[in-house]
Amino acid sequence: MSAVKPARRQSTPKLLPPDLYDLTEADKERALQEVGLGMLAPDSPILNQRAKEVDPAAITSPKMQAVIDRLLTVAGSQQKRDKSGKKKRMLVGLAAPQIGEPWRIVVVDTRVTADRKRAGRLECFINPEIIWRSRETEEGREGCFSAGPVWGLVRRAVALKMRAFTPDGKQVERIFEGFTARIVQHEIDHLDGLRFPDRIKSDKKRHWVHTEELPSYPENIRRWPRICTRERWDAFKQGKI
Numbered sequence: 001m002s003a004v005k006p007a008r009r010q011s012t013p014k015l016l017p018p019d020l021y022d023l024t025e026a027d028k029e030r031a032l033q034e035v036g037l038g039m040l041a042p043d044s045p046i047l048n049q050r051a052k053e054v055d056p057a058a059i060t061s062p063k064m065q066a067v068i069d070r071l072l073t074v075a076g077s078q079q080k081r082d083k084s085g086k087k088k089r090m091l092v093g094l095a096a097p098q099i100g101e102p103w104r105i106v107v108v109d110t111r112v113t114a115d116r117k118r119a120g121r122l123e124c125f126i127n128p129e130i131i132w133r134s135r136e137t138e139e140g141r142e143g144c145f146s147a148g149p150v151w152g153l154v155r156r157a158v159a160l161k162m163r164a165f166t167p168d169g170k171q172v173e174r175i176f177e178g179f180t181a182r183i184v185q186h187e188i189d190h191l192d193g194l195r196f197p198d199r200i201k202s203d204k205k206r207h208w209v210h211t212e213e214l215p216s217y218p219e220n221i222r223r224w225p226r227i228c229t230r231e232r233w234d235a236f237k238q239g240k241i
């Protein structure tokens with residue numbers, strides 16, 4: 001899952017024409033960078049498939065440790081400098097299928113908050129399962145390195161309990177709330193071949209956002225003029241856009 005920093009009030013919103021769905025040069029450049037870092041393109045069929053369970057006895061094998069290392073390396077490399085020159089991680093979660101590894105493994109920043117003022121602990125979980133989720137749900141903004149220009153408002157449980165294995169092969173149960181609960185649900189969906197736009201029921205809440213517009217998106221999300229219909233999302237997933 002990717003994050004965008006909320007825009008500052010004084011920033012001038014840069015919005016492109018609402019009927020512009022063609023990818024801009026900035027969109028194409030961003031997509032190329034992501035592929036260069038090891039991400040699959042959004043039209044890769046593996047992103048729509050259910051990932052395989054890892055045999056718990058094999059978690060500590062060199063083969064699985066190499067997959068885990070690669071996932072952590074790609075997740076940790078998604079950094080961008082902010083205005084003060086401080087490095088900020090743009091990625092708050094990543095699932096193994098996104099880098100072409102068909103295993104049930106995810107990485108989650110377990111410290112990050114929605115305002116991104118706190119971040120910085122990437123943890124890896126193998127065969128994660130949600131064993132309890134709150135009845136209370138809330139809508140929140142999501143984007144994804146495997147969804148290109150599609151962003152949206154997704155309804156998710158506000159808290160959950162997850163059972164998983166850690167990279168040293170131990171089974172753990174963890175409780176997540178708020179933004180981290182959202183990331184965990186988003187990443188586990190990837191393991192089931194689902195991406196967040198698939199979860200959005202109303203087209204009005206699925207948006208097409210160009211790279212240049214990202215700083216303006218958070219403050220305009222409730223009245224974003226360029227929606228992404230399910231048909232358009234399906235076409236994008238198939239590489240037809």
Ligand SMILES: [Zn+2]
Pocket residue numbers: 001002143144145146186190
């Ligand atoms: Zn994602």
